[in-house]
Amino acid sequence: MxxxxxxxxxxxxxxxxxxxxxxITATWQEYIQIIEDPIYEKAKSYYHNGKFRIEMSPVxxxxxxxxxxxxxVVALFAATKNxxxxxxxxxxxxxxxxxxxxxxxxxxxxxxxDVIPWETFIIDLGIYPPPTLVIEVADASxxxxxxxxxxLYEAMNVSxxxxxxxxxxxxxxxxxxxxxxxxxxxxxxxxxxxxxxxEEALQRTRQTNQGQxxxxxxxxxxx
Numbered sequence: 515m516x517x518x519x520x521x522x523x524x525x526x527x528x529x530x531x532x533x534x535x536x537x538i539t540a541t542w543q544e545y546i547q548i549i550e551d552p553i554y555e556k557a558k559s560y561y562h563n564g565k566f567r568i569e570m571s572p573v574x575x576x577x578x579x580x581x582x583x584x585x586x587v588v589a590l591f592a593a594t595k596n597x598x599x600x601x602x603x604x605x606x607x608x609x610x611x612x613x614x615x616x617x618x619x620x621x622x623x624x625x626x627x628d629v630i631p632w633e634t635f636i637i638d639l640g641i642y643p644p645p646t647l648v649i650e651v652a653d654a655s656x657x658x659x660x661x662x663x664x665x666l667y668e669a670m671n672v673s674x675x676x677x678x679x680x681x682x683x684x685x686x687x688x689x690x691x692x693x694x695x696x697x698x699x700x701x702x703x704x705x706x707x708x709x710x711x712x713e714e715a716l717q718r719t720r721q722t723n724q725g726q727x728x729x730x731x732x733x734x735x736x737x
Contacts, residue, residue, distance in 0.1 A: 532568065534557075534567075534569060535569055535570075535655070537565040537566070537658075538566055538567070539565050540565065540566055541564070542561065542610070542611045544566075545614070548568070549566075549568070554568060557569060557570045558616040559616055560614060560615050560663065562666040562669060563665070565662075569655070573653070574653065576680045580651050580678050581619070581651045581678075582724075583715075583716070584651070584676075584716075586728065587712060587715060587731065588621065590732060590735065591707055591735055592623075594736060595705075597623065597624070597704065598624055598628075599621055599623050599627055600628065601621045602619070602645070603618075604618065604619075605617070605645070606637065607620075607636070607644070607645070608636050608637070608638060609638070609639040609640055613666060615648075615663075617645075617648045618650050619648075619651075620645035620649065621645055621646055621647040621703075622643075622645055623646040624703075626643055639670065644670045644672045646672065646703050647673065647674045647675075647701075648670075648674070650675075650677050650678070651680060652680060653680045656677070656681070660686065668690055672690055673690060673702070674702060675695065676688075678716070683716050685713050685716070687701065689702050711734060715730075718730065
């Protein structure tokens with residue numbers, strides 16, 4: 515596993531509620547004990563390389579809108595191109611003693627589209643394969659999404675990772691292989707989907723509502 519240079523805070527065993535939106539050094543057992551607290555029922559949590567992070571901050575309109583829009587765009591493209599796909603909104607993944615993640619959106623694509631049983635709660639990566647595509651929508655969390663979380667998704671062996679940069683209206687996309695991650699301009703798991711087209715669609719949502727952008731995007735997908 516790769517080591518991260520990101521600063522972390524040590525786990526204070528006297529704290530009943532650790533600080534959120536920062537990485538805290540802890541054992542897997544400490545992490546599990548903390549996230550089982552009912553106060554974190556609606557929180558997002560991550561664990562990697564002996565550190566955990568809890569995110570509880572409510573998201574604003576920009577984050578929530580881009581989150582909803584990018585989910586719709588992926589579904590529209592898959593339907594247009596007849597690509598088998600199952601998506602998860604805030605789906606939870608875990609590999610005991612090793613890592614845990616709860617990305618904003620994630621997808622099983624192609625031959626793995628139906629691999630996760632319907633009744634599954636937390637997806638055990640010791641049993642099931644990792645998602646094909648993971649997406650994080652970044653507002654205040656951009657540095658972390660580009661850094662520590664990218665290392666986490668490399669360790670998860672996802673095939674592709676996108677970061678939706680809300681403030682700069684940009685999509686930062688990575689293909690992930692055994693040697694690490696590399697920036698890409700076109701999706702490899704959704705063949706024919708240019709990242710620049712997604713960015714143009716996001717730009718259009720700043721000028722008009724999503725209902726007017728989808729028909730334009732549908733025509734682009736058909737060409």
